[in-house]
Amino acid sequence: MASLPPIDLPPGATGAGAFDAQAAETDGGVLFDHLLRLGDDSLILGQRLGEWTGHAPSVEVDLSLANIALDLIGQATHFLNYAGEIEGKGRDGDALAFHRDVLDFRNCWLVEQPNGDFAQTMARQLLFSTWQKSLFEALKGSADRTISAVAEKAVKEVSYHQELAAEWVIRLGDGTDESRRRMQDGLDWMWRFVPELFDMDEATAFLAARGIGADVAALRADYDRRIDAVLAEATLDRPRDQRPILGGRRGHHSEHLGHLLCTMQFLPRTYPDATW
């Protein structure tokens, strides 16, 4: 059996570079990270919904998808601007949205999933908005006044997103054979990303304990009830639980996110000196 050719190791090599110097000084502030999670979820889903514009099944649907996207981009703007303030390094929402790469995005896997057909888009919306609504209801009571103010305003928007998605899931589930099949497929595709929404990692637990963040694990039971009620009315089967896919909150994403960022960030990256 052939062995690997030897690599001549340069004398004195340590691999130390700019990253190592920088890593020592960033403590990765927990609140900053938390705000990125909130902002990135809204930003990435808003970006995805924007892809539908002009191509939806009806003008009415086009309107409602653009409307949801607009709300989400608004939320992202608030959270990311605030993240920039907390970080204190002169970055604003735009700098964070357009000049970070995959490893620094903190959104969940669910929101970066491709639109697929309209059923898949609605499955993603129902699963996400139902969660986001409970989350914002909890964050209305956040000890951080900026977070509570944004959550207070956003919870009304998100209730509408949740209702709209639920109505479509019910219509498609209980519509024709084809729509039912597509709706079930859409749900099956998205289901493995649900557990990530309720994952209590150290940072989440830390902020929940201080009344700044939400105890997301505690939201699960209510979430299951709400989703089950919609599925029952839609005559759809609750998908079988699958092995959870985690990692988004640590910057470990699906392959889809990089492509989404290529499109979204192209102008500010190509013309870094420009203001628009």
Added chain:
Amino acid sequence: MYTTELSKTTNVASTEDPDKLAAFEARVAADEFIEPKDWMPEAYRRTLTRQISQHAHSEIVGMLPEGNWITRAPSLRRKAILLAKVQDEAGHGLYLYSAAETLGTSREQMIEALHSGKAKYSTIFNYPTLTWADIGAIGWLVDGAAIMNQVPLQRTSYGPYARAMVRVCKEESFHQRQGYEIMMAMCAGTADQKRMAQDALNRWWWPSLMMFGPPDADSPNTAQSMRWRIKRETNDELRQKFVDITVPQAAALGLSIPDPALRWNEAKGGHDYGDVDWEEFYAVVRGEGPVAKERIKARRDAWEEGAWVRDAAAAYAAKRNRKAEAA
């Protein structure tokens, strides 16, 4: 606006009851609104249906060139503004389809006519959006021309159309200001940005002038439409106003209008400008615009790929109704 009234000769007097026609024309001449249930000459109904549905189609097809940049808008604020704008255009399409439906043609019929190429929409949307400056230029020039066309239509004789125009015009003026603001930011920005802005003006200027339709001498229906208050100013009058308003706006941006013949004419109190390439205009009307095929394909694809969704909604509603009846 996006309506381009094309020559369709109408012979009204021969087919209609002369008393009814006279009473109708007197009402219109007195600037009264005609409402859906009122008697109207067939030619009036036909012309309006064509004009309003063309306008509706233009709003919907017009979402495509701008939708092309939603995912690439260069800041969060610009993305939100563009989303809101495209959402407004969808709303305009809906009001206008409803207004046209009051004349007795269903939305499905109108959409089918669009997809088959029978119905037209504004020629302007058959040009591609290449850079972000095109989004600025469209807001500034295309929404600007639309306002110019639509403000007089707030007093058009058909009530539902006039009322739709009141709502639409308010939003169009936001769009125009936002478009101009994009142009200002780019013109005051880097060399690359200014280059994009000038290039956008170069490409969109002439197609914008075409939005007012053919010269008066070649618009056989203008007289009839003016008499019926479906149109309140001629194509050339509106085009002249547009040029006069836009020239100083371009100067304020430091951009030059791509027309060597453009100059102020003191005697007429307006600008003289060069000849519009009407050959190109008619070619685009025939469906030969640079991205005409892409536009119609996108609309047809959306419609066909969405058929199962609309079917499902209908099936669900029918099930609901049956349940309600049984209960």
